[in-house]
Amino acid sequence: MLDHLIKGATVVDGTGTPSYTADVGIRDGRIAVVAPAGTVTEEARTSEDATGLVLAPGFVDPHTHYDAQLFWDPYATPSLNHGVTTVAGGNCGFTLAPLHPERPADADYTRRMMSKVEGMSLVALEEGAPWTWHSFGDYLDALEGRIAVNAGFMVGHCALRRYVMGADAVGGQPTPRQLDEMLALLHEAMDAGAWGFSTTQSTTHSDGDGRPVASRHAGPEELLALSRAVAAHEGTQIEAIVAGCLDQFDDDEIELFAAMSAAAGRPLNWNVLTIDAAVPERVPRQLAAAERARETGGRIVALTMPILTPMNMSLGTFCALNLIPGWGEILGLPVPERIERLRDPHVRAELLRHAGSKEAGVFRRLTDFGRYVIGDTYSPQNEGLTGRVVEDIAAERGLEPFACMVEICANDRLRTVLWPMPTDNDPASWALRAETWQHEDVLLGGSDAGAHLDRMCGAPYTTRFLGDCLRGRKLVGLEQAVKMLTDDPAQLFGLRERGRIEEGWHADLVLFDPERIDAGKATLVHDLPGDSPRLDSRAIGVTAVWVNGVETIRGDVVTGAVPGTVLRSGRDTRTVSTK
Numbered sequence: 056m057l058d059h060l061i062k063g064a065t066v067v068d069g070t071g072t073p074s075y076t077a078d079v080g081i082r083d084g085r086i087a088v089v090a091p092a093g094t095v096t097e098e099a100r101t102s103e104d105a106t107g108l109v110l111a112p113g114f115v116d117p118h119t120h121y122d123a124q125l126f127w128d129p130y131a132t133p134s135l136n137h138g139v140t141t142v143a144g145g146n147c148g149f150t151l152a153p154l155h156p157e158r159p160a161d162a163d164y165t166r167r168m169m170s171k172v173e174g175m176s177l178v179a180l181e182e183g184a185p186w187t188w189h190s191f192g193d194y195l196d197a198l199e200g201r202i203a204v205n206a207g208f209m210v211g212h213c214a215l216r217r218y219v220m221g222a223d224a225v226g227g228q229p230t231p232r233q234l235d236e237m238l239a240l241l242h243e244a245m246d247a248g249a250w251g252f253s254t255t256q257s258t259t260h261s262d263g264d265g266r267p268v269a270s271r272h273a274g275p276e277e278l279l280a281l282s283r284a285v286a287a288h289e290g291t292q293i294e295a296i297v298a299g300c301l302d303q304f305d306d307d308e309i310e311l312f313a314a315m316s317a318a319a320g321r322p323l324n325w326n327v328l329t330i331d332a333a334v335p336e337r338v339p340r341q342l343a344a345a346e347r348a349r350e351t352g353g354r355i356v357a358l359t360m361p362i363l364t365p366m367n368m369s370l371g372t373f374c375a376l377n378l379i380p381g382w383g384e385i386l387g388l389p390v391p392e393r394i395e396r397l398r399d400p401h402v403r404a405e406l407l408r409h410a411g412s413k414e415a416g417v418f419r420r421l422t423d424f425g426r427y428v429i430g431d432t433y434s435p436q437n438e439g440l441t442g443r444v445v446e447d448i449a450a451e452r453g454l455e456p457f458a459c460m461v462e463i464c465a466n467d468r469l470r471t472v473l474w475p476m477p478t479d480n481d482p483a484s485w486a487l488r489a490e491t492w493q494h495e496d497v498l499l500g501g502s503d504a505g506a507h508l509d510r511m512c513g514a515p516y517t518t519r520f521l522g523d524c525l526r527g528r529k530l531v532g533l534e535q536a537v538k539m540l541t542d543d544p545a546q547l548f549g550l551r552e553r554g555r556i557e558e559g560w561h562a563d564l565v566l567f568d569p570e571r572i573d574a575g576k577a578t579l580v581h582d583l584p585g586d587s588p589r590l591d592s593r594a595i596g597v598t599a600v601w602v603n604g605v606e607t608i609r610g611d612v613v614t615g616a617v618p619g620t621v622l623r624s625g626r627d628t629r630t631v632s633t634k
Contacts, residue, residue, distance in 0.1 A: 057080040059102065059601075061079045063076060063104060068111075072534065079564070081562045083604065086556060113563030115540070118358055123183065125202050129617050133514045137514060142207075147296050149169060153194075154189050178583075192244070195247060206619060207623070212269070225262065252293050254281070293321055294325070320352070322355070323354070358499070363480055380414045430473060431470075518573055542555055551628060572597070603620060
């Protein structure tokens with residue numbers, strides 16, 4: 056007997072081939088039957104008529120930071136609501152494990168680092184996760200049996216360094232013995248199921264003390280040694296971030312990525328490739344890394360987002376503007392002094408000069424302050440400004456747009472919520488995206504779901520992209536769009552029997568209405584431990600989501616089931632060779 060039968064669905068199976076109408080039966084967590092509509096005679100405990108609805112494989116998000124959130128939110132919301140059934144975590148060199156058993160203070164350091172570098176609520180980190188693990192295997196075991204999504208995790212370079220080197224991990228170099236200990240720790244993590252190794256060399260990544268995170272102090276020899284360790288384990292990968300990921304790689308970064316991938320004999324993925332027709336040289340330069348890797352026996356895959364991610368910003372809290380050279384010193388001042396300096400015309404002129412500089416890189420797209428929309432306000436002086444565009448307000452007041460925005464924010468003691476309207480929302484940029492997506496070493500993803508919770512909401516990229524493909528710009532067809540969200544990332548990670556609708560494969564499925572599929576507006580909610588805020592977005596047109604054959608979402612509401620699996624390298628992933 057079937058557990059559930061989905062009748063008459065339009066099946067888009069993830070392979071990119073044309074859709075077809077079929078009945079799909081689920082039994083014991085697997086897809087038991089795929090047959091022409093009306094031909095399944097086997098009885099089912101439950102069934103539903105899916106006429107007019109699309110049935111697709113569950114979506115795979117290749118870049119998340121759900122490492123902590125899964126402890127207080129096993130449903131990985133809102134990703135699960137938007138059809139994501141498998142998430143990859145442990146990215147950018149940041150993981151919650153391993154933790155040294157004789158140094159309990161390391162857990163506090165890790166929490167403060169994650170709060171600063173990944174924008175996670177410190178209260179939520181302190182109150183929402185148990186912090187009972189030491190080894191990476193302990194961490195994976197702590198999640199097993201209590202999550203609603205499938206989740207795999209890289210092991211982070213920062214945690215490896217901290218475990219072996221203690222406080223010397225920041226600023227120090229490992230002795231030969233310490234490097235051996237680090238390698239042994241990495242091998243142990245991959246033996247326990249870590250998907251591989253992640254690291255960061257990005258200048259934007261600082262710890263809770265404001266110092267460069269531990270992995271930024273690693274030299275090429277250390278990075279290559281750790282990469283070679285990955286080669287000894289089945290079903291593993293590398294994920295890495297360098298400063299050039301934000302704009303354009305330099306020659307040394309390209310050589311480092313290529314050497315790391317070749318040393319591991321595994322793909323290396325990075326994020327995020329920002330595509331903007333106003334900077335036409337960026338895409339060719341970033342994809343030159345993939346070309347170089349192929350010459351050296353490696354493979355480098357760029358992640359890129361198929362939507363413009365809504366971003367909530369503020370001059371009162373750490374945000375992307377802090378990362379523009381010259382801005383961090385001002386925006387890091389105490390609020391009264393910050394307001395005073397921002398009101399100084401000479402300071403504003405200098406900030407604008409930095410904002411337009413080449414060094415600002417990809418953040419230049421956030422510096423057309425006239426295009427910002429005012430969000431929530433908190434003072435009588437700003438009443439009626441919510442939803443208005445800064446350049447319109449500035450014209451009424453006879454002010455330069457940035458000066459106008461500063462005055463609005465100052466009235467709210469810098470609490471004003473700001474919504475930047477990116478400059479790369481033009482037809483030429485979208486055409487360039489559609490062209491770039493066809494490259495064999497470009498993959499959709501980079502949501503950062505689980506991180507930067509009160510500032511951005513990348514998790515709904517799946518439904519928003521599908522809605523755009525079906526009823527918006529229609530840059531790719533439905534079958535290809537689904538393949539880009541399912542089989543393509545599943546193939547990169549070597550997921551065993553996931554990413555397609557095929558008999559015998561795991562029943563990770565999403566059923567949606569093609570006339571309605573979309574993502575709602577990002578809104579700020581307070582549902583984290585400690586009443587901390589995050590941006591959320593409801594799924595529109597998603598009828599149901601199944602993970603391992605169990606219904607986890609029905610009508611944008613979680614069912615309470617936790618059928619997800621901690622996906623472990625080797626057992627749940629196969630090796631993807633670079634050859």
